Amino acid sequence: MKLKIFSCFLYFFIPFAAFAEVIDFKGKVVDAKTNQALIGATVSIPDLRIAVATNINGEFTIKSIPTKGRFVVQVQYLSYKTLTQTVDFSSPAQMVFVLQPSVIESHEVVITGTPITSGSRSNSTSASVVTKEQLQGSSTNLIDALARQVPGVSQITTSQAISKPVIRGLSYNRVVTLNDGVKQQGQQWGDEHGIEMDQFAAGRVEVLRGAASLQYGSDALGGVINVIDPPTPAEGNIRGEFLTNYSSNNGLSNTSVMLSGNQNGFVCRGRGTYQNAYSFNTPAGRYINSGFNQTNVSGMFGLNKSWGYSHVNFSYFKDNIGFYDAEPGDPLYNDNTSRTIDYPRQDIRHYKIALNNNFLFGSSSLKLDLGYQKNQRRELEDSPTPNLFFDMNTYSLDAKYYLPESHGWHPVIGLSSSLGHSVNLGEELLIPAYDEYSTGAFIYSKKVWGQNTFSLGARFDYIKNKGKAQNDDEGNTIFTGFDNKFSNVSGAMGYTHIFNDVLSFKANVGSAFRAPNPAELGSNGVHEGTSRYEIGNANLSPERSYQADATLEYGSGFITGSFGIYENYIHNFIYASNTNKEQITVIDEESGLPRDYDAYRYGQVNANLYGFEGNLTLHPVSFIHFENTFSYTEAKNTSLNRPLPLIPAGTLHNTLRFEPKVKGLTDFYFYAGIDNYFKQNRIDATFETPTDGYTLLNAGIGATFNMGKQPLKLYVSGTNLTNKAYYDALSRLRPGRYSQEDPTYGVYNMGRNVTFGVYIPFGTNK
Template sequence: MTIKYLFSAMLILFIPVYLLANGNVTGKVTDAKSGETVPGATITIPQLRITTITDGKGQFTIKSLPNQGKYLVQVQSLGYKPMVKTIDFAVSGSLDFNLEPSSIETHEVIITGTPITSNNRYNSTSAAVVSREDLLAPSSNLIDGLSRQVPGVSQITTGPGISKPIIRGLGYNRVVTLMDGVKQQGQQWGDEHGVEIDQNQADRVEVLRGAASLMYGSDAIGGVINVLEPLAPASGTIKGEVLSSYSTNNGLSNSSVMLTGNENGFVWRGRGSYQNAYSFNTPGGYYINSGYNNTSFSGMLGLNKGWGYSHLNFSYFKDNIGFYDSDPGDPLYTGNGTSRSLDYPRQDIRQYKIALNNNFIIGSGSLKLDLGYQKNQRRELDEPTPALFFDLNTYSLDAKYYLPESNGWQPIFGISASDAHSVNKGTEFLIPAYDQTMAGAFGYIKKTWGQNTFNFGLRYDYVNNDGKQLFIDGAQKFTGFKNNFNNVSGATGYTHVFNDLLSFKANAGTAFRAPNPAELGSNGVHEGTSRYEIGNPDLKPERSYQADAALEFGKNIITGSLGIYENYIHNYIYASATKGDQITLTNDAGAQQTYDVYRYGQVNANLYGIEGNLNIHPTSFLHLDNIFSYTHAQNESFDRPLPLIPAGVIRNTLRFEPKVKGLSNFYISAGLDNYFKQSRIDATFETPTNSYTLVNASIGTTLKLGSQPLKLYVSGSNLTNKKYYDALSRLRPGRLSQEDPTYGVFNPGRNITFGVYLPFNIQK
């Protein structure tokens, strides 16, 4: 039975659980010191995907809830320390919360992307949460925004329009991006392919650093980016938002409109977004044809009832991106680059997605079931007809059954599967058409006693790849390949909360990643990278042995965390080049072009590093926030550094929040991004990058339009217009045929962003 038939069968099987009962809860939120009520506080139950706010008397009501089971409830309000409590819905009575006044950050955050939803202080996984407020900070895309705020996260870029996530030095198919409970399936293997997600969709993002293969399978050996959309509002409420921004460097305009509502448990959401940018400007001039534009539509229809929830999500994302097809010695900059028309060559990327997310309450346990279908299309065009055209269709299933908690023990069991089918519809070919089937099963248990938690899990994975043979004009283009891989992985973790000031967490385990079809079967010109890639059908799976540990500390004036990690990967896969290894091809016009040849191979690799943050709050209106990270990566087989490893970085931000009459949430901030020199490179095809410091600043406030808040901000980055090359920029100078040390494209220069954000509530 294929995944697409199982998709339908699983949906029909669990329809009867819809008949369970509903319940309502009421409560009140008060100030722990003064005893006064707190209007406008947000009450969230992430496991049930519902949220509400307190009224003018600090009271709230949440309808259509289960009448049994234990759930985490998070309460937040500006100026107070967030509170996370476990509530047993089988116990009747009012839910009253007493919030402690506070103006500083806290570790009291719920993480949903780990096997068991939990308070981050009692969760061993190294995780960070980026809120909606932080996501409004100027960025060209979602990954760009995360890399500025989360220690250990960086990005491989091809100008501002394309960013690929890197976590602790690992990227590509080693990092899973999750949206609507479904793994994003596109061309994760390629250098110049971004994440096909509208950055405006995210209400919050969870970043899991370190192997998450236990829950998400083979491709989560490096970590997970879990993108979460807005939760359903309280019954009888319609919420929405309008946002818009403009950036001066590349004329990036970003606009988005969203509405979401809840009518007696029937929930819905709709969003439309549009971005448009012309070529980005460096301190040396505009980079030719680097503009882009994307259009996105998404929506949700669902039910939130006492039996749980069922949400049907759908989205469409189209991205048009220009790129400059250059050779060494060609001019890289030209005149005024403010035209928004894209020339050839360019990419046309389209992502269609349907996801059905369910959480069925079964007695005191629950079954979480996510079904997905995605169509990913990538066209590379030198003219209106695409030369290279990938079409990938993926069906997926993920099911987890949560047994009732007993004496602090929380066990769950899960299965996952996917069925992918790729075809080539163009006239040029890079990788063969292929079929890929993946399946896995895991068991996980968590024990909590006192201030301690312990968890342990095992997982089995099976991956089958079938690459198709191809002949062109009688010559064999792809030999084809058939292989399958299987593996057992394990992980364990421990946390201990010493007191309000200090907590400790640690993890150890093994992870597994099967080689992907691009690594196994490539044989052609990768136009976006201007190189000829050759795969290796004899590649073996990567096997990771990983450990990490972290301390989280502080209260009031000083808070922070410090973490260390090591990850030894046996049979690490990457493409490398050797000087002189080239191929010359003749194009349709009869002209010849020479490409460097990159071949996929394997080595043993060791990556270790440090990451953390230190936040100092000498007063309620002054904050000094610092994040830092460093990764050391060694090719153990050839005793040289691994390629494409981020430089160490320290980011410092001083934020001043004075009380200004007539304004609320007024702030002024200034920051320095300090990047170290990256001389640990694979010198066969990389060049080092120098250290540099970027100066940033921002100012913002919130006004009132009636009862609705209107947030205004102005933010500047690289204010000194610094010339620099980032270590993970694909446009920086390289070796091989790019001998001229001046060849390369500087990262973007000065950029100032003007933004407006209007969230609103409509109470019936």
Template sequence: MKLSLVSCFILLFLQTTVFANIIDLKGKVVDAKTNQPLIGAVINVPDLRISVATNTNGEFTLRNAPARGRYVLQVTYVSYKTFTQTVDFASTTPLVFAMQPSIIETHEVVITGTPITAGSRFNSTSATVVTKDQLMGSSTNLIDALAKQVPGVSQITTGPGISKPVIRGLSYNRVVTLNDGIKQQGQQWGDEHGIEMDQFQAGRVEVLRGAASLQYGSDALGGVINVIDPTIPSSGNIQGEVIQNYSTNNGQSNSSVMLTGNQNGFVWRGRGTYQNAFAFGTPAGRYINSGFNQSNASAMLGVNKTWGYSHLNFSYFNNNVGFYDAEPGDPLYTDSKSRTLDFPNQNIRHYKVALNNNFIFGTSSLKLDLGYQKNQRKEFEATNDPSLFFDLNTYSIDAKYYLPETNGWKPVIGVSGSIGHSINLGEELLIPAYDERTAGAFIYAKRTWEKSTFSAGARFDYVKNVGKAQQVDGEEVFPGFDNHFSNVSAALGYTYVFNDVLSFKANAGSAFRAPNPAELGSNGVHEGTNRYEIGNANLAPERSYQADATLEYGSGFVTGSLGIYENYIHNYIYASNTNAEQITREDEETGEQKSYDVYRYGQVNANLYGFEGNLTLHPVPFIHVENTFTYTQAQNRTFDRPLALIPAGVVHNTLRFEPKVKGVTDFYFYTGIDNFFKQSRVDATFETPTNAYTLLNAGIGATFKIGSQPLKLYVSGYNLTNKKYYDALNRLRPGRYSQEDPTFGVYNPGRNITFGVYLPFGTNK
């Protein structure tokens, strides 16, 4: 069967290669006011994964481009509004892109993480694009960077080394992280590890807020984080970068090197990254054994031809992080800056191979993404023999066929599936060995009438989870389970562009999430969270019904957006400790009896609603007053009390200066204030409230030219006043895992100053 499928794709590949018509698509980029050519403007075609820069006459040539088809082109140039346009490659009309000078960023960016690539104004999904420059700064990881900049995004943290994304109050298996077209499968149910991804590999990140289950199936109730690799240079060119930074709080040192090239359509890329940190500091001291080290390597080989592209991606992630198995009353802080991890600690390894393809058939195309992932998570208590050892292997396929446009409608049909197999290789047990099978199919269509764009779609999903029964010393640990779930979901979207500065978008639809094996079958001590977890094999799938609306505005003086949303989730799954239930187990290392809080998985009906937005003022060209705000309220409707693990409302305020300074480019300095509100809406059965707090931040940076070589230097500081505080999503804060001693808890990190160097290089033929 596998050989037959491969043979079919090879046959399609050969037929398309032989019979495809090709053109050299030519055009010019000019200043809209002066009509002067813009040298070095970048033209990018996301769906073809090709880009090219303009020459000294402002002209460009996309060589060996498909002779037919409509594609979104994105044109970018420093100090100009990003320009996007859908171009018919069969047209003989000369392409001339007239760009408008601007002191601001535009809302009109290309979004690729939705079923049909489009500019953001014509895409109903609430989305934010974060560039590579924005990802560099005082953030300690990728999710930390997004949480500080994107409205509606927060993070569940275990110190600076571990962050899990939260979108509109939803996290864990309700948020999908995507890279190389493949859903990241890294046992997302776990509290004590982040996403298994190199934070420096992203060329940019798209954050899609709201249900994206129509395209990505189960798990995308809250949204999607789409990590997009850097663009490939035009033929005959090589590009690269060196990144180095150092953070004072925990001595975190990051080093990353990347090189990529394109030779007549043969494309390649390689990257290596190493990170190392000692225990992070709080205003009360350094949290014991919270250091980490991480090694990442990735590579890509592929071809970009007239028939489309085919890219083979490899990545390796290796993370070692310490954790502290503290009891209430134990000391929490140390003066040690040792980079050697003590016990207990954990090791996470993630291997991924992805084959990304886009086959073009005239005015239609087929996107095919194949993936294999191996995720290994080990916990070490007192020796180098793992006590817990999860080994998960996942095979996946995702195919989308883009039919020819008919009467203005752009239809897409898609299928996806995955096979997951997890086994336990350690002595201690938490979840059973399991097999998971998923399959799904969707149909989606979109049409634009003048200023209005309408989209609609439907999807069917099937998920099967089989947990293996297991006994230890004649005692049943896992009874086993065999669960089947299916669902039909639907979505509607609408956008209206009033004019060049004002647009409106709205969405309504349903989504679905099947219970994961941890929720279904847990039965054991989870050392990383210091609690005893008990699953429920009778859990039903979550079903979400949600709607949102966003108004976006962007002029020369003011840019901003305001969005509201509501999400009702039937059979919402979460673990809680009720009635202070505890269980006593013998510690295998010491033989002592130890008590653990018991967390049982159950279901309620939940309602989440809130608002998010941003407002940026530009009183003069070199001053930017940037503000973002987010608030989510979540209610456990079944028991009429607040839902647990919901972020506090926050307002980020930044005053940014970008004066012209002779001898340097992109000079800036900023100061910011982050206001986090009190979170009193907590599940009082096992959570405690957190107080409001304010953080002071600042930074400065510039790009220098050494000959023709640019060199970017920057310094950024976070929590400069060394404020002592607990964040509502800090897993180490008081009351999260101990009701006996409410003073047990670890403050969030204190003052952190990051010094960074960014060195891009390459040819520009």
């Protein structure tokens, strides 16, 4: 029945768009100084999810573009400034894009994760773009790769395979992760629950910092990580890639293969990725049973036509992660390099299917994303039978209708809705079975005049959480159940001014909210992954955020950089804490022996987070780049006049990168860098311990070899080359995270690691 209703919906819309007049968008890309053609420049239209490379004459053709459409076009070429331009396709004239030679390649990039696609300089949201090339390297997962690249982004880690994103000090359900236009729903409330995504599947990643709840609703207080698939090739072409790498520290091997094509507007893509690692090595030894293996299979098929596009995306993600259930005083390290994962371990499986559409109606359009996800999280103590087993099913809808421009205003109205259903299938219980309903609507408009851009919007949300009551076999209450309803109105304003070609300013103010999640409302049990007893609170109120930020950006031939400040006051901030050293004794069912667990109760305080972030790159000559990024967050529990927990330490990353021209090679580079992490003494002393500052040395080298017409990229990268012994402030394995009674318990972060990689792109360019 659901399929029939949806089919009727599509048949209603497509005919009105199918008769749109179309043109072939033709053009040329040339050098601004010499007027010579640029071969292999990439021309893309993000809102149509299509890209093409210029031929030997610098020319390109993108077929079947609606004549009444206005789209942002992005033109990129190595060693040239990226060009973004809004093109009105009502005029069929051939266009010539003139690129300026520069060492600055990404000073202006397209941002699609905001309500209206636009260039980054005219977008008030503080955003960074991480390219596909930057995601390749010595990272162990997607979030690990982003934390190394983006100022203001860090990660809460559990061993090597699990990283939770932190943006400006906020994490868990306060950061939204998107893929295929659909919110990732993978039990984000858990301390040791990572993001079920393949880092190699992304064409690029946009990181939006600051409250983004206007478009994405509850849970986007801290920001949004928007994972964007690679664009489809132009008609009649295929595109593919093969990549593999190996890391010395943990034996991590990554292999990923992708193939995509476009035949008369029918597009398809398939990818397979496999990762395998044994226990990671620290300066003190290998952390016991910390290996993992990961399998991801994904695909896409659909249509790119004059009426827009309709794509079906699907994926299957499987992750096996080892844990070590140590007591304080137990040995933490050995020399075992077996790839067999022992118990206890996690078995995580995530299934997703999404239908992504963009229907064009002359000067208006409708973006519609429908999704279904099934997340199965098993925690296995000593056998294949899961002790904890969460089975979650989520249905989602997100629609945005773009109205025609009126008096310079570009209005958008949006509607989103989701239904989540979670059940417990394991023997042990932590959170109740629950149903979660949410719906929201927003209106947003943007006006550009001269060098100024102004935007404003408002949103209404309604969320209902219903937890199921449950008793044990003896009639004792395990979960009392809850039935909570939350609603909220939020708003936002943004302003951008471009002073000239090199200097721009942007600022935002707004409010946002987050409803308590089912774990915060109803937990009652031992969470094996965190070795603590968690107790929810059914009377929690929603979090309410009031946020402001401002950023100044500069980009010339010699200096590029940005500096931003922000403040985020959150009323009714929710977190679990262990107060008064409270413990709960639980009888182990197998041994019959008692075990004491620290009790963590969810409560609320008022909080204030503020800080700064930025980057500065110096280009003394064209082939030398001195890159620097920095970030600092101060977070205070204003109700109890003490710091908030799990706040990243201040960081300063310095990298000296050389890109000399070498005959016979392209994209040749080598670099050396140091990562400086400062002391983190601002902690919640009721259950956290401070961490010392440390400095890590990194280096790398790489180049692309042309074997005939086939490029072959080879690279080597090394991290922590001095094998420094350190504890990261956001590592859940650092001292004091499990027991205040034994602060000596702790696991060092990863030691020296060298990664060797190969990347081979291939395809046609007709």
